[in-house]
Amino acid sequence: MSTKHMPPNDDTQHVAASGSHPHAAMPLALAVISHSRRWSPGLVWLIPLLAALIGGYLAVQAILARGPTIHITFHSAEGLEAGKTRIKYKDVEIGEVIAVSISPDNKTIEATAELSKEAERFLARDSRFWVVRPRIAGGSVSGLGTLLSGAYIGMDAGKSHEMSQHFTGLDVPPIITGDLPGRQYILKASELGSLDIGAPVYFRRVPVGQVTAYKLDKTGRGVDITVFINAPYDQFVTPDSRFWHASGVDLSISANGLKVNTQSLSAIMLGGVAFETPFQTEKNGQAEAARIFTLSNTREQAMQTPDHEALPLQLKFQQSVRGLVLGAPVDFRGISIGEVSNIAMEYDAPRKDFNMVVTIQIYPSRLLSMSSNLDETRLHQLKLDKMVEHGLRAQLRSGSLITGQLYVALDFFRDAGKAQLGHAKEMDVLPTIPGDLEEMQGVLQRIARKLDKVPFDSIGQGLDTSLKELNATLHTVQQLGGHLDGKVLPQTLETLQQLQHTLDAASQTLQADSPLQQDVRQAAQEVTETARSFRSLSDYLERHPEALIRGKQGDQP
Amino acid sequence: MPNGLLSTAARQGLWLCHGCSLLCRLPQAEGQWRCPRCGAPLHRRKPHSLQFSWAFLLAAIISYIPANLLPIMRTEMLSGTQQDTILSGVVYLWKSGSWPLALVVFIASVLVPLLKILSMLFLLLTVHLRSRWAPWQRTRLYRVLEVVGPWSMLDIYVVGLLVALVRLQSLANIKAGPGAIAFGAVVVLTMLSAMKFDPRLIWDALEDDNEYKTHATK
Numbered sequence: 001m002s003t004k005h006m007p008p009n010d011d012t013q014h015v016a017a018s019g020s021h022p023h024a025a026m027p028l029a030l031a032v033i034s035h036s037r038r039w040s041p042g043l044v045w046l047i048p049l050l051a052a053l054i055g056g057y058l059a060v061q062a063i064l065a066r067g068p069t070i071h072i073t074f075h076s077a078e079g080l081e082a083g084k085t086r087i088k089y090k091d092v093e094i095g096e097v098i099a100v101s102i103s104p105d106n107k108t109i110e111a112t113a114e115l116s117k118e119a120e121r122f123l124a125r126d127s128r129f130w131v132v133r134p135r136i137a138g139g140s141v142s143g144l145g146t147l148l149s150g151a152y153i154g155m156d157a158g159k160s161h162e163m164s165q166h167f168t169g170l171d172v173p174p175i176i177t178g179d180l181p182g183r184q185y186i187l188k189a190s191e192l193g194s195l196d197i198g199a200p201v202y203f204r205r206v207p208v209g210q211v212t213a214y215k216l217d218k219t220g221r222g223v224d225i226t227v228f229i230n231a232p233y234d235q236f237v238t239p240d241s242r243f244w245h246a247s248g249v250d251l252s253i254s255a256n257g258l259k260v261n262t263q264s265l266s267a268i269m270l271g272g273v274a275f276e277t278p279f280q281t282e283k284n285g286q287a288e289a290a291r292i293f294t295l296s297n298t299r300e301q302a303m304q305t306p307d308h309e310a311l312p313l314q315l316k317f318q319q320s321v322r323g324l325v326l327g328a329p330v331d332f333r334g335i336s337i338g339e340v341s342n343i344a345m346e347y348d349a350p351r352k353d354f355n356m357v358v359t360i361q362i363y364p365s366r367l368l369s370m371s372s373n374l375d376e377t378r379l380h381q382l383k384l385d386k387m388v389e390h391g392l393r394a395q396l397r398s399g400s401l402i403t404g405q406l407y408v409a410l411d412f413f414r415d416a417g418k419a420q421l422g423h424a425k426e427m428d429v430l431p432t433i434p435g436d437l438e439e440m441q442g443v444l445q446r447i448a449r450k451l452d453k454v455p456f457d458s459i460g461q462g463l464d465t466s467l468k469e470l471n472a473t474l475h476t477v478q479q480l481g482g483h484l485d486g487k488v489l490p491q492t493l494e495t496l497q498q499l500q501h502t503l504d505a506a507s508q509t510l511q512a513d514s515p516l517q518q519d520v521r522q523a524a525q526e527v528t529e530t531a532r533s534f535r536s537l538s539d540y541l542e543r544h545p546e547a548l549i550r551g552k553q554g555d556q557p
Numbered sequence: 558m559p560n561g562l563l564s565t566a567a568r569q570g571l572w573l574c575h576g577c578s579l580l581c582r583l584p585q586a587e588g589q590w591r592c593p594r595c596g597a598p599l600h601r602r603k604p605h606s607l608q609f610s611w612a613f614l615l616a617a618i619i620s621y622i623p624a625n626l627l628p629i630m631r632t633e634m635l636s637g638t639q640q641d642t643i644l645s646g647v648v649y650l651w652k653s654g655s656w657p658l659a660l661v662v663f664i665a666s667v668l669v670p671l672l673k674i675l676s677m678l679f680l681l682l683t684v685h686l687r688s689r690w691a692p693w694q695r696t697r698l699y700r701v702l703e704v705v706g707p708w709s710m711l712d713i714y715v716v717g718l719l720v721a722l723v724r725l726q727s728l729a730n731i732k733a734g735p736g737a738i739a740f741g742a743v744v745v746l747t748m749l750s751a752m753k754f755d756p757r758l759i760w761d762a763l764e765d766d767n768e769y770k771t772h773a774t775k
Binding site for chain 2: 028029030032035041044045047048050051054055058059062084093149
């Protein structure tokens with residue numbers, strides 16, 4: 001290269017040397033021919049082509065990434081802002097609210113949201129949307145992050161195959177998202193108690209689930225509580241599991257002393273549900289989802305044999321039911337098998353009197369558990385009338401003499417009069433017999449009636465005359481007494497004095513130093529000596545019987 | 558102006574070296590020439606001026622669309638992520654009351670590139686059509702274009718500054734969006750287009766003789 005440039009350099013030196021001349025005469029440098037090859041200028045069009053390609057790619061991508069537009073209705077637009085509020089699924093942003101408007105009927109608001117392309121598959125008909133705001137419920141605080149960032153719309157993908165673009169937003173975030181493993185069960189309770197959505201479910205005091213929803217049942221007579229048991233624990237729910245309110249403090253006093261039974265502190269404060277499966281349960285295996293259980297008030301109640309079916313019975317009493325309250329137990333030989341559900345009155349035309357109509361619910365299963373191989377339904381119809389034939393009767397009995405509380409007792413009364421199972425208003429009418437007190441009353445009445453027949457008047461009159469005669473007799477006795485007093489007594493006294501004298505004389509005679517005594521003693525001594533000499537004689541004679549003939553031999557050998 | 562009567566260097570076969578400003582005489586009109594002093598290639602007009610200018614301008618026009626549609630800045634704050642295009646930023650500034658600033662941004666980032674593109678389009682078209690209309694004003698327009706060009710980079714400058722400054726990790730973070738690249742491309746491409754444009758072409762149309770016409774448009 002350097003050699004190529006040499007000649008021009010010489011030229012310029014030459015030009016510079018002659019530079020002092022006027023401009024018209026100035027010689028000009030001659031251009032040199034160039035042989036260097038240059039790249040084609042057409043290549044510059046690659047730049048707009050590249051720009052077009054990139055732009056086109058971006059445009060295509062933008063069009064492809066454009067997802068569906070959905071409409072969600074909410075009760076309130078609190079926290080929702082067009083262009084700012086995001087829609088998140090598992091905290092991943094999948095869309096944005098682009099408009100918030102009031103629905104045509106002015107009752108709700110409608111949020112229009114644009115979702116990303118991949119969110120399309122989440123739009124099942126049963127997908128749920130809710131606004132995530134800071135919330136304190138069920139002992140837990142949630143959505144604190146939204147204090148700073150503002151609310152966003154949470155989403156839970158549904159499982160339905162049907163797609164939709166119109167949704168109704170939830171007021172409260174769902175406790176359980178659709179993909180959480182576990183099972184849902186329904187508990188039937190008489191009342192909600194202190195339970196709330198989010199209240200824990202305990203199994204052996206381990207929190208294993210939550211209350212997810214509650215609603216009044218269709219008849220309005222109970223509450224259906226939906227609970228969700230998380231996955232590893234739902235295997236412990238068997239068809240025979242028992243659920244009860246774990247909200248309260250269970251205080252019992254027994255022979256063993258005071259016993260306080262509680263669940264965890266949070267359960268006391270917020271309420272909760274506990275469940276357990278009786279140890280000797282026969283039905284093993286997991287309970288299928290959405291099975292219906294009964295929610296009892298206490299553990300004791302729950303662990304009793306469950307009452308699968310309540311059998312209503314009607315009882316007609318002809319006595320006062322004062323002291324009988326709703327819920328009073330129905331007792332069969334000491335075991336509660338039901339309760340009183342209604343007390344009413346009806347006019348009994350033939351008798352021209354009122355009947356007290358008491359409706360009771362009895363739980364045949366409680367009887368079943370005692371007689372194991374009885375079929376429920378058969379017990380319901382067949383057995384009951386047989387039992388009535390055998391003397392099954394209802395009776396009102398006094399539970400407490402102090403409070404006067406009554407309860408209904410069912411029992412067999414062999415000596416009861418013949419009766420049959422009646423029917424009224426789709427209910428069996430069980431014959432009754434009068435209660436204990438009533439019976440006693442009847443007995444007393446009968447006694448009184450008999451007493452009434454006794455002729456107390458004539459008895460009284462007879463008694464009166466008798467008494468008079470008795471009086472006269474007594475009077476005579478008195479006179480006799482007076483007579484005795486005047487005449488008999490002095491003579492008696494005299495006789496007694498003479499007796500005294502005789503006795504004194506006898507006493508003197510028998511004294512120790514009396515001559516009679518000494519005589520007697522001497523005589524006795526003499527008799528003794530006589531006896532002794534007689535004994536020695538008899539001894540001698542025994543040894544020498546010949547002495548009787550020869551006489552005493554003296555000292556001869 | 559009686560242009561046709563004026564003597565120009567080109568007409569006398571004299572070219573100026575763009576490298577060292579040496580005035581050179583061409584031995585003949587045809588062929589490629591180099592400066593005898595510095596060796597730089599000699600040309601009567603900027604080489605392929607119109608072709609290059611057109612290419613850059615077209616690329617700028619294409620880039621102008623994503624530059625305005627795509628977010629130029631992505632702000633991540635505790636309160637969530639926000640993406641702003643140039644226009645949404647202007648609207649935000651206008652709504653929040655600082656309309657002088659909105660005006661500045663609007664002029665610097667939207668109006669100026671647009672006017673630049675339109676002006677270049679106008680200049681190129683008139684040169685192409687060998688228009689003789691208002692050459693003096695057109696030359697002036699070109700001078701304004703060259704001066705104003707870099708000012709459009711204001712937006713890119715602000716975004717670049719914010720991206721570098723605001724890095725509070727979880728609290729706040731600013732990232733340049735894809736629109737920023739497109740916008741930068743628009744500014745650079747329009748500047749290149751203006752640079753490649755030879756204003757002398759405006760006056761060429763006024764010259765009667767077509768002696769060097771082939772060179773001019775080459």
